[in-house]
């Protein structure tokens with residue numbers, strides 16, 4: 001049986017002499033493992049489709065639950081991210097791989113993943129990554145609550161708010177539950193979630209990324225080597 005679906009290559013590893021085994025996040029079928037035969041040979045027609053960041057329409061053959069690449073036509077490659085933003089872009093792929101489960105349909109998450117890479121190519125890399133982490137946390141069922149103080153219900157105000165890891169919520173300076181967090185960090189997360197105009201300082205973006213990474217580690221086993229490395233570079 002043949003399947004046709006949009007897909008994004010998250011991971012590619014060597015398999016046999018000339019083949020690769022791909023992890024592909026697809027729009028229709030969730031995450032799939034796909035064997036790509038002969039793609040390591042010089043001049044192989046489907047070589048492009050066997051690389052991380054390839055976003056294409058894939059035709060896959062399925063037999064006994066195993067998938068083989070038949071053909072692919074590239075929508076967008078995002079290969080420019082290899083040189084321009086390799087750590088944050090690879091963090092998106094690693095997190096997508098960890099969050100999506102094999103065969104479970106996740107159409108919205110697929111679209112958010114592609115959009116994150118597109119936003120990184122065209123716009124603000126840190127904000128694109130932070131917005132993606134918020135979306136990945138939603139997908140895991142542990143959203144960050146960017147509403148009012150979760151204890152007293154007041155609106156949060158400058159200069160300080162508190163973030164409480166067990167519930168993923170912010171509290172006001174009077175309630176002061178959790179870890180002290182700059183009000184600007186809260187504002188940025190709120191803007192990324194609800195949209196709206198605004199501009200944040202680079203340090204605020206770094207702090208927001210760091211908070212989201214800590215929260216992800218607090219709640220899940222998901223770790224991203226590239227996210228860790230990116231944050232290390234930013235804090236130099």
Ligand SMILES: [Zn+2]
Pocket residue numbers: 149150151152153154171172173174175176
């Ligand atoms: Zn409060």
